[in-house]
Amino acid sequence: MxxxxxxxxxxxxxxxxxxxxxxxxxxxxxxxxxxxxxxxxxxxxxxxxxxxxxxxxxxxxxxxxxxxxxxxxxxxxxxxxxxxxxxxxxxxxxxxxxxxxxxxxxxxxxxxxxxxxxxxxxxxxxxxxxxxxxxxxxxxEKRKKETQLRRAESLAALTTLAAGVAHEINNPLGSISIRIQLLEKLLKNPEPDQAAMTKHLSVVKQEMERLKQIVVDFLFAVRPMDVQLLSENPGPIIQEVADLVEPEAERFGIELKLSIPPDLPKLLMDKRLIKQALLNLIKNAMAVMPRGGKLGIIAELGQDELRISISDTGTGIPEELLTKIFEPYFTTKKSGTGLGLTITFKIIKEHSGDISLESKEGAGSIFTIHLPIPQKEKKSLPGWEDKATQAGSQAEE
Ligand SMILES: Nc1ncnc2c1ncn2[C@@H]1O[C@H](COP(=O)(O)OP(=O)(O)OP(=O)(O)O)[C@@H](O)[C@H]1O
Ligand SMILES: [Mg+2]
The missing domain is CATH 3.30.450.20 (PAS domain)
Structure with missing residues (x-):
């Protein structure tokens, strides 16, 4: 009742x-x-x-x-x-x-x-x-579970990274080992073939350079980034990147479709890093259109975000690889590091943004970068103030 x-x-x-x-x-x-x-x-x-x-x-x-x-x-x-x-x-x-x-x-x-x-x-x-x-x-118990989950997550990330590094290091180590064996064989001869020895040594040197690069790339991927967020106009930055890639697109017979709305609001950005993120996506897009296609660089203003999408009419990405491609060292290319998307993702996260992805096998892919627009109204919301002032004070530095 x-x-x-x-x-x-x-x-x-x-x-x-x-x-x-x-x-x-x-x-x-x-x-x-x-x-x-x-x-x-x-x-x-x-x-x-x-x-x-x-x-x-x-x-x-x-x-x-x-x-x-x-x-x-x-x-x-x-x-x-x-x-x-x-x-x-x-x-x-x-x-x-x-x-x-x-x-x-x-x-x-x-x-x-x-x-x-x-x-x-x-x-x-x-x-x-x-x-x-x-x-x-x-x-x-709730706290215990959260801690366990966090630990498991960071352990899983570490395992993926470590497995990646191990895999990367294996190839150059393998070829160094082969060259050393060949050198040993040559040295058994009282008059070793100098030319052959020089060649093996130069390969060893080259592979050691590759090892060094793997370590440098690895550190770049895992280290906290030095991000300088300044209030920047995104239009000219996107235009600059487009100008940079245009000649290469033309060479591959790729038609470039660029769209940047006028009067975009200023965003808190690290210009250098945003350019790098865009370039990584564009390079990936061009790589899947070796015999031409359409490359889209489209900026679009949303309610509280700026979206920049990079689209291609290339191979597309199989469903089961959609999350894998962001993992460090995942690559399907002969000479790829597999760090391009990992770094791009990290850069966008440092901007409090996100990356979304649509892809259809055989038709192409669209990678969209979402960057938040710092809105005045938002500053009055609890929890937002700190972030805005932090970013603002960084901007004034
Ligand atoms: N636009 C795209 N279309 C189809 N596959 C893509 C696209 N972008 C990325 N990929 C897939 O994701 C993988 C990982 O990309 P990522 O940029 O991280 O490394 P990479 O391009 O292979 O190497 P690097 O960036 O060092 O050249 C690529 O090897 C490719 O298989
Ligand atoms: Mg790449």
Whole structure:
């Protein structure tokens, strides 16, 4: 039975028969028991304090998590709490009548440290503050899972990287080893073939250079980037990149379709890095159109982002490779490093942007860079201010 209905029935109690009153009472009792059972079975702790901060309702989980010593006591809540830090917190939070969202505490218990999150808000009854409702959650397991997940993720990323480096290093090491064996063979001859030896040595030198480059590339891919975000006009930057690639496109019979809307808003960008990101995508696009095609460089203004898409009419990318291609060292090219897209992705992430990808095998691909537009209205939103001022102060440097 609904509370409002009960209220109405009760207001007419003097007009009800004894039987009617009895059934109303039974209904009330049943509804109360249901509420009580739900509250007591909850995994989270719930407490309600009256205006004097005395608990008028405490469920079992709250008792257990907060280790409330004397739940029936008529004293303010903090007096029933042993932990000094929590006692202090409840005293301050309840007397200041602040709303608190998920404040975290580490509590020592026999089973180790438990992390709990506590929220407080006003208890409203008929639009008036009638006390405080407190929500208590034991988030120890949740935190543990999050940490495990993060660890597993970084381990997986590291494994992929390490596997990539190992794979990359294998080829030059293999060829160095072969050349050394050949040199050894030659040296057994009292009059070794000088020309052959020089050739083997030059290959060894070359392969060592390749090893060095692998390490340099690797470090570039994993190191935090030195990003200088300045307020820049994106139009001329895109135009510059297009001018740079035009001669090569022409040579391959690739038709360039460039579109840059006028009066684009300024964005926080590292010009050099954005150019590099665009060039990487364009180089990939041109590589899949060796016998010509259409290369699109299209900038488009969205609500709160600038989209720059690089499209090709090349081979397209098979569905199962769509996420793999961003992995370090993934390449299908003979002389590719497989770091182009990894670096591009990293650059865009450093700009708080994103890359999306559409591709159809045999038809072509569209890589779209999404860059956020710093909007004045956005600055007033909580959480945004810090980012904007940080970026802004970097811009002023
Ligand atoms: N536009 C595209 N169309 C089809 N396949 C693509 C496209 N762009 C990337 N790929 C695939 O993704 C792989 C990885 O690209 P990435 O730029 O990371 O390295 P790469 O181009 O192979 O090497 P590098 O960038 O050093 O030349 C490519 O080898 C290719 O198989
Ligand atoms: Mg590439």
């Amino acid at each position: 609904r509370a409002s209905f009960m209220g109405k029935a009760l207001s007419r109690a003097d007009k009800l028969t004894k039987d009617q009153l009895l059934s109303l009472f039974k209904e009330l009792l049943a509804s109360n028991e249901r509420l009580e059972a739900a509250l007591q079975s909850m995994f989270d702790g719930i407490l309600v304090c009256n205006l004097d901060h005395v608990p008028v309702l405490i469920n079992k989980s709250a008792e257990r998590i907060l280790r409330i010593q004397n739940p029936e006591s008529q004293a303010p809540l903090w007096q029933s709490i042993a932990d000094e830090e929590l006692k202090d917190f409840f005293y301050k939070a309840l007397t200041s009548e602040e709303t608190i969202l998920g404040e975290e505490f580490a509590l020592q218990s026999s089973s180790g440290t438990r992390i709990i999150a506590i929220s407080l808000s006003a208890l409203l009854s008929e639009d008036k503050i009638a006390g405080t409702i407190i929500h208590v959650e034991d988030i120890t």
